[in-house]
Amino acid sequence: MWNKEKQIIESCLSPNERLLWFGKPRQGFFLRASDIYIIPFSLMWGGFVIFWETMVVKSDAPFFFILWGIPFVIVGLYLIVGRFFVDMWQRSKTFYGVTSERVIIVSGLFSRKIKSLNLRTLPDVTLEEKVNGSGTITFGEVSPYTDWNKGGFFRFRKAKIEAVPRFEQIPQVRNVYEIIRNAQKQSS
DSSP states (O other), X not given: OHHHHHHHHHTTOOTTOOEEEEEOOOXXXXXXXXXXXXXXXXXXXXXXXXXXXXXXXXXXXXXXXXXXXXXXHHHHHIIIIIHHHHHHHHHHTOEEEEESSEEEEEEOSSSOEEEEEESTTOOOEEEEEOTTSOEEEEESOOXXXXXXXXXXXXXXXXXXXXXXXXXXXXXXXXXXXXXXXXXXXXXX
C-alpha cells in the first residue's frame, strides 16, 4: 500500500527533487466539526422530503408531483448518508508529499489533480494537533468557512468554492509540520 502512495507522489517529482515525507489523510468514517450543524439540518431536510414524497405517492397525486419530489429526496439522502461515502472515497484518492522544494497534494475522484505549493513562497502554515498526535496542517489563511467548504454542503460539488490547501487528518502531524518548517529553512 505505501509503495503505491509513494509512487504516486514520486511521479510528480522533478529530477533533482527529494521526497522528504509522504502520506494520506485518515481513512474511513469520521465526523467533522461542521457536522454539528449539518447533521440536524440534513435530518430535518431528509425527513421532511421523504414524508412529503410518501404522502404524494399515497395520495395518488399526479405523476408530475411524484417526479418533482425525487430530486429533493436524492439531495436529502445525500446529506444524511451519501456525503460520508463521498468523503471517504475522496480521502482514499488523496495523497500528500513534502519534498525539498514543495508541498504536493494529489487528489481527484475521476481525474488526477495535483496541487503544488513552493516552499519558498508558502503562505501561512497552521498546525492543528489533537491529543492523539493526529491533526491538520493548513497552507494559507484559515477561514471559519473552511470546514464548510471542505466537508459541508459543497462536498458533492463542482461548485467554485475551494478550501484552503491542507494536509487533513494525518498521523504524527507535528513531525510533518517540523519537516515542512525545516525544508522551508533549507530552501531559503
